[in-house]
Amino acid sequence: MKDAISPDTLEESREAAYSTPLDQFTAAQADRFANDTMWPWFQRLREEAPVHWSETGAYEPHWSITRYEDILAIDTDHRRFSSAEGIVLQTPESRAHSLERGTDGAGFITMDNPQHNQQRKQVSPAFTPPSLDNLKGLLRDRAGNLLDSLPVGETFDWVDLVSKEYTAMTLATLFDFPFEERRKLTYWSDIITNTPGFGPVTDWDQKFYTTMECFTAFDELLAERKARPPSFDLISMLAHGEGTRDMPKKEFHGNVVLLIVGGNDTTRNTLSGSVYALNKHPDQYDRLRADPSLIPAMVSETIRWQTPLAHMARVALEDVEMHGQTIRKGDRVVMWYVSGNRDDTKIDSPDDYQIGRDIRKAHLSFGFGIHRCLGNRVAELQLTILWEEILKRFPTIEVMEEPTRTHSVFVKGYETLPVRIPERI
Numbered sequence: 499m500k501d502a503i504s505p506d507t508l509e510e511s512r513e514a515a516y517s518t519p520l521d522q523f524t525a526a527q528a529d530r531f532a533n534d535t536m537w538p539w540f541q542r543l544r545e546e547a548p549v550h551w552s553e554t555g556a557y558e559p560h561w562s563i564t565r566y567e568d569i570l571a572i573d574t575d576h577r578r579f580s581s582a583e584g585i586v587l588q589t590p591e592s593r594a595h596s597l598e599r600g601t602d603g604a605g606f607i608t609m610d611n612p613q614h615n616q617q618r619k620q621v622s623p624a625f626t627p628p629s630l631d632n633l634k635g636l637l638r639d640r641a642g643n644l645l646d647s648l649p650v651g652e653t654f655d656w657v658d659l660v661s662k663e664y665t666a667m668t669l670a671t672l673f674d675f676p677f678e679e680r681r682k683l684t685y686w687s688d689i690i691t692n693t694p695g696f697g698p699v700t701d702w703d704q705k706f707y708t709t710m711e712c713f714t715a716f717d718e719l720l721a722e723r724k725a726r727p728p729s730f731d732l733i734s735m736l737a738h739g740e741g742t743r744d745m746p747k748k749e750f751h752g753n754v755v756l757l758i759v760g761g762n763d764t765t766r767n768t769l770s771g772s773v774y775a776l777n778k779h780p781d782q783y784d785r786l787r788a789d790p791s792l793i794p795a796m797v798s799e800t801i802r803w804q805t806p807l808a809h810m811a812r813v814a815l816e817d818v819e820m821h822g823q824t825i826r827k828g829d830r831v832v833m834w835y836v837s838g839n840r841d842d843t844k845i846d847s848p849d850d851y852q853i854g855r856d857i858r859k860a861h862l863s864f865g866f867g868i869h870r871c872l873g874n875r876v877a878e879l880q881l882t883i884l885w886e887e888i889l890k891r892f893p894t895i896e897v898m899e900e901p902t903r904t905h906s907v908f909v910k911g912y913e914t915l916p917v918r919i920p921e922r923i
Contacts, residue, residue, distance in 0.1 A: 511535035515542050523547075524555035525562055525834065526587060531808065532905040537849075540564055540837035549823040557587050557907070560811070560830040561823075566841040566862065568820060569833045572812060574867035576611065579812035579831060581869060586908050587811050587832050592693055595702050614868060616741035621732050621757070625872055629730070630879055633671070637880060640667050641887045650922055653898050656915040657770050660884075665766040668880055672761065674731035675719070686712040687762040690755055696905040697913070716754045717747070732757055764806045764863070765877045767911030769884065770901070771804035772796070774915060777897040779851045786853055790889050796853035797881040802861035803851050808836040808910040810865060835862040836910060892919050 511530060515538035525543060530536040543550050543564040553559045563569050572579050588596070623629060644664055648654065662684045670680035685698060689708045692699040699705045716733070723729070723737040736742045736753060745753075776783040786792055811832045818825040825831060839862050840848040858878075864871035871877075888895070895917050902913040 507533065508535055508538075512538040515539045520547055520550065522554050523550065524552040524557070525564070525837075526552065526555055526557045526560070526832070526907045528556070528905050528907050531907055531910060532903045534903060536836075537840070540834060540840065544837060544841060549821045549825070551823070556589050558590055558593065558830060560587060560832045561825055563820075563831060563833050564837040564841075566838040566844040569835065569838040569862055570866055571820075572831060572833055573810070573862075573865055573869070576868050578815050578818055580815050581614075581812060583813045583830075585810050585812070585869075587809060587830070589693070595706075611868060618872060619739075619741065621735045621739075621753075622872065623730070623735065625875055627875075630875055633876075634879065634883065636671065637668065637883045638887065640664070641884045645884075645887055645891055648919060650919050653916050653918045656773055656895070656917045657766075657901075657912050658914070661766045661769045661912075661915075664769065664880065664884060665762055668765070668876070669758065669761045672732050672876075673719070673757070674729065674733065682712075682715070683758055684762060684766075687758050690759055691763070691906065691909050712758075713751045713754065716751070720750060760871065761873055761876070763909050763911060764801075764871065764873070765880050767806035767904075767909070768797075768801050768804050768877065769881060770912040770915050771806070772800040772881065772885065773895050773917060774897055774901060774912070775800055775803055775851045777895075782851055782853045783894070786885075787889065787893075790886065792853050793882055793885045793889075794878070795855060795857070797878055797885070798858040798861065799851065799853050799855045800881070801863045801877075802839045802845075802855075802857050805836040805839045805861075805863050805910055807863070808907055809834050810869070833862075835865070838862045891922055893921060893923060895919055 523539075523543075525536060525539040527536060527539070530539065543562055548563070548565040548568055550562045550564070551559070552562060563572055584593075641664065644660065644667075648659060662681070666680040666684045667677075669675070669683045670677050673683075675683060686708070688697045689699060689705055689712070691697070692705075694701045694705065719733045720737050723731075723734040724743070728734050728738040736745075736750065742750075742753075776786065782796075786796055809832050811830055814825045814827055814829050814831060816827050839845070842848050845857070845860070864874040896919070898916040898918050901915040904911040904913055
């Protein structure tokens with residue numbers, strides 16, 4: 499595989515990051531996320547301005563929080579920092595369109611307590627250890643069948659044939675969504691998280707009408723589940739839950755968005771990221787092959803190293819002092835998980851990929867506090883099982899060329915990842 503980033507490109511980014519005056523500085527640059535050169539921008543903020551106000555660039559004015567401990571402090575302080583005005587940094591245009599067309603909700607993750615806990619607890623049973631134990635056999639069978647279907651000796655797109663497909667299978671099961679239509683879930687997630695010109699989104703109207711298509715399909719599922727006895731899928735839990743069965747339609751749609759996007763992006767992009775990271779660090783790939791018991795640690799390290807959702811946003815409910823700065827009531831605050839996960843005051847050699855790290859409870863990728871990712875164990879389980887099955891079948895998976903990365907400051911992922919499997923075991 500050729501070098502991930504040419505030295506000239508990375509050096510250009512570093513020079514730009516360190517020469518830009520801080521009053522004209524923003525780390526929220528989707529172009530740099532798309533070519534993986536945003537790292538120096540976050541490094542400078544961690545060093546010089548860990549609480550930094552930005553009014554420049556394409557996105558709405560916001561405070562950037564880039565150090566690990568500061569992110570943790572805000573993430574666990576839901577009394578002073580609210581999720582109710584959205585958890586994603588947006589452009590003024592995207593926020594205007596979502597507000598105008600009523601697609602601005604994202605479920606209980608954009609609610610404060612007590613409403614947040616009332617709705618979250620309705621779907622929590624699907625993610626308990628006993629529920630996951632019941633899921634393991636199905637996940638392993640599907641992983642094996644999927645891997646056995648892959649071509650050997652020819653280049654194919656890992657994102658499409660494996661990451662998207664495996665995640666869609668699991669999501670369809672959790673929703674009890676028609677299995678033969680599972681890739682609609684992937685498509686809808688990409689529609690929701692992209693803006694015109696990127697991913698499958700061509701313009702704002704197409705984004706809106708396709709989102710409405712998604713909502714209509716789930717409205718029909720909800721009506722069906724309400725009409726029959728409760729079952730152990732997420733839609734039935736929402737349909738019959740005491741805190742959700744009478745929720746307004748917009749709240750239901752918001753929860754659909756949360757569960758589709760949350761269930762899709764973390765697993766899908768970490769799975770692609772694991773293949774990419776192991777190819778970038780062949781010594782770690784050798785170590786994994788020699789000791790498959792490292793798979794759970796490798797999964798957690800990949801989730802940190804990849805950071806599949808780059809940030810979460812909050813709004814201050816009161817004035818808050820931090821590092822000599824005053825975050826005013828009403829200000830938007832962006833917690834850059836992607837930066838905190840590379841903070842060398844918390845994590846040794848954070849840019850290195852070390853599959854033996856004990857990082858599961860320390861990385862920021864799942865968030866902390868009341869909004870900690872509900873499906874984190876499902877994500878870890880899917881990744882663990884798939885890699886167990888990979889190591890049984892393939893001596894190696896070779897990345898053939900650089901991936902196409904997602905053009906987003908929220909979803910840090912891959913559009914394509916060309917790979918080749920030389921042979922089977």
